């Protein structure tokens with residue numbers, strides 16, 4: 222059997238309408254998975270690309286996924302949905318703190334909890350792949366709630382791996398570097414910032430969403446059976462500098 226095949230598995234990807242989430246959905250489908258593309262609006266384009274289905278999950282309510290795993294067995298959960306707010310720390314608002322923490326961290330944990338409860342109830346294992354960030358390790362500037370949330374994602378990934386590894390669920394994360402998506406459009410629109418970033422990336426280019434997606438497929442696959450609590454940097458070498 223091909224240890225990288227996801228034939229016969231069902232995967233749910235949050236924030237799957239665009240960017241990294243859409244690329245993850247496409248790569249999981251290419252590896253053989255049936256993909257449920259979740260978004261706050263219907264992910265029709267992603268469903269067409271994957272031949273899978275779509276469902277609404279809007280993490281304006283971080284508990285939105287409480288029933289997402291009761292209708293169908295899901296083997297692989299990719300917690301990709303994420304948001305970012307930029308402002309100087311001294312001016313940063315409570316609303317920008319709460320919204321980012323709600324989507325990036327609270328929803329990630331409670332979606333994982335709902336997934337695990339459903340898996341344990343049917344005596345099955347599974348895979349959780351969280352999308353972390355370079356700001357799971359570094360401080361960044363003007364993005365305090367994003368940095369706090371992504372440091373939290375690293376910690377929650379390790380904690381859940383500790384609790385669930387022996388129960389058949391592998392919990393890991395991929396930490397993308399600078400990837401060309403809507404999330405980084407303001408950085409790429411600023412020529413100075415863009416050049417400074419590019420000059421520091423050993424690979425000499427920004428990441429593509431597919432670079433991240435293929436690493437997610439690995440962590441979701443039988444090939445990663447003994448990988449627990451890892452945070453896989455996919456950053457063109459940024460953190461090696």
Ligand code: NAP
Nearest residue numbers: 236240241279280281301302303354397399400402403404
């Ligand atoms: P993106 O295109 O902005 O994608 C973000 C996704 O999250 C979109 O599908 C978005 O849906 C969804 N989302 C935002 N708020 C939501 C909410 N309240 N409920 C449900 N879904 C929500 O940016 P991206 O770069 O692909 O980001 C995907 C993940 O990668 C995020 O976790 C991000 O932090 C992480 N990441 C990105 C980079 C990078 O360089 N691009 C680097 C490190 C980590 P809408 O389209 O409806 O807003």
